[in-house]
Amino acid sequence: MKITVIGAGAIGGNLAAKLSTAGHDVQVADARGPEAVRAEVLESEARAADLADAVQGRDVIVLSIPFGVAGQLADLFASVPDETVVIDTANYYPGMLSEPIEAVDNGQVESVYTAELLGRPVVKAWNAALAETQRTKGVPAGTPGRLAIPVAGDSEEARKVAMSLVDDTGFDPYDAGTLTDSWRQQPNSPAYCTELTLDELPTALAAADRAKDAAIRDSLPERFAALPANPTVDDVVEMNRAAHR
Structure with missing residues (x-):
């Protein structure tokens, strides 16, 4: 597939490298320009591209940008064909990674809000795994204990495309339903960054509680402060799991 990843940070750069290694034609674009794409991302044969050019003629566009800024790309996406699948990876951390957003604080689902800003449908994927989990723990399909x-x-066809790409990055994809259901994989639900298998994930999604999960999300600074210095990915995963025990 022809894929563009917009955003060259930890998750965007990781996805670009993994999808390129899987055989896809991958471009990486960043609002700061092609020079902002790290050299290690391009070692996979992904190519740095100008943002305006990178959205044309692509099958899939992955948004790996800060939550709440998708509206800045609305004009750019106005010329993107309807059949292009757009995947959103962002998460909302009010007061930490973004300013508080009233609509989301009042109950609007994160990626529904993003779709409105962007002016087109999106699929939610790759948001519920830590960047380091995605970088280091992907394994071939069929491997025992493979994470999901x-x-x-909302589009079954678009969802299937995203699920296929999740598989290509080394994880079992799980069909989590419509975009309005995606609140169950938002911070800090039982399914969020807790490294679950395909057998375990459905139960975690079903156990989500919007008020409780938002309170756990907002307690992140205090919980991080209780971790060891230089916490590992396993330390962070255990912290997230412990919040729901």
């Missing part, structure tokens, strides 16, 4: 990643979207 939830995928939500």
Whole structure:
């Protein structure tokens, strides 16, 4: 597939490298320009591209940008064909990674809000796994204990495309339903960054509680402060799991 990843940070760069290694034609674009794409991302044969050019003629566009800024790309996406699948990886951390957003604080689902800003449908994927989990723990399909990643979207066809790409990055994809259901994989639900298998993930998604999960999300600074210095990915995963015991 022809794929563009917008955003060259930890998750965007990781996805670009993994999808390129899996055989896809991958471009990486960043609002700061092609020079902002790290050299290690391009070692996979992904190519840095100008943002305006990178959305044309692509099968899939992955948004790996800060939550709440998708509206800045609305004009750019106005010329993107309807059949192009757009995947959103962002998460909302009010007061930490973004300013508080009233609509989301009042109950609007994160990626529904993003779709409105962007002016087109999106699929939610790759948001519920830590960047380091995605970088280091992907394994071939069929490997015992393979971790799973939830995928939500209103279009069944678009959801299937995203699920196929999740598989290509080394994780079992799980069909998590429509975009309005994606609140179950938002921070800090039982399914969020807790490294679950395909057998375990459905139970975690079903156990989500919007008020409780938001309170756990907002307690992140205090919980991080209780971790050891230089915490490992396993330390962070255990912290997230412990919040729901």
